[in-house]
Amino acid sequence: MAKPILKAHKIRSDWCKGCGICVEFCPKKVLELDEFERAVAARLPDCICCRLCELRCPDLAIEVECK
C-alpha cells in the first residue's frame, strides 16, 4: 500500500478547547497551541497522516484528509 499523503489538515478553532492532547501525542510534533491556546498545525510538511490527532481529539475539532 502506498503511503498516504496529506491533502488537508483542518482544525475547527471554535470547537478546540486547547487541551493539548493532539499536540502531545502527535508522533511527528506537527501541532502547537497558539497564543490563544488553540491548536494549530505549525509543521505540516512533517505530518505522516496517521490521524491520531483526529481520533484522540475530545472536541472532534480535527479532520485530517489524506490522498
Added chain:
Amino acid sequence: MAINKYLRERFFPHLWCPGCGHGTVLNGMLRAVDKLGMSKNEIVMVSGIGCSARISGYVDFHTLHTIHGRALAFATGVKMSRPELNLIVPMGDGDALAIGGNHFIHAARRNIDITAIVMNNRIYGMTGGQYSPLSGQDIIATTAPYASIDPSFDVVELSRAAGATFIARTTTYHVKQIDDFIKQAILHEGFSVVEILTQCPTHFGRKNKQGSAVDMMKLYRDITTPIGSKAKQENPNLIERGIFVQEDKPEYCREYEKIIEKAMGS
C-alpha cells in the same frame, strides 16, 4: 468529516471540560457506527444522567436522555418493542454501577442485545467529584477527603459473572481500540459491555494529583497492558485491555419471540 453526519453540530462546542475523555469516547463511537455503515435511523441511544450521559444530546440518532441509573431499563423496553433496532447505552461509572448496578446485572443476566459502554472516570463528574463504586481504595473524592476505603468493582469480572456475552476494556489513550471494540460490540448479538477508562481532569485528576488530561492519558498508557501479556505476569497490578469474553448464548428478545409463538399456538 465523515462522522459529522451523525452529529447535532448545533450543540457544539460541547459542554465537556477541556481534555475530558468523554469526548474521545464520542469520537470513537461515531467512527464505529460509520465503519459499520449504519444509518441514523437504525440506532437508538439511551442514556441516564451524568456528564457521560450528555453524550446522547450530541448524536443525531434516535435518542432518549432518561434518569440516573435507569438507562438500561428504558433501553430494555425499547429493544423488546423494536428488536430490529440497535441499542447503544453509554453510562458513567456511577450511572452504570452505583445507582444503576441492579439494572446492569439483570440486563447482563438476560443477555439482551444491547451495547453498554461504561465511561469509567472513577468519580461522579457531574455532581462535583464524589467517589463511585469504581474509585477504589486510596482515592480522594469530595465524599472521601481522607481517601476512600471502598474496594472497587472490576467491570469485566462483574459483567462476566452476571452473564454478559461480549466484554472488552480499553482507554482513551488507545483510541483505535475504542472504535474496534464498540464496532464488535454492536455486531455481537447479546449483552455487550465495553469499559473505557476516560479521564476527568477536573475532579478525579485534580483531587488525586494526576495532572492534566495529557498526564492522565499517559498514565492509561503506562498502567494498562494487552490481555495475558508478559508484562502482566511480571507486574500483576497492570490493568488488562482487550476482548475478555465473546460467546454465543440465547438472546433475550429471540427467546421472547419463541414464547409469543408458543402462546399463539403456532
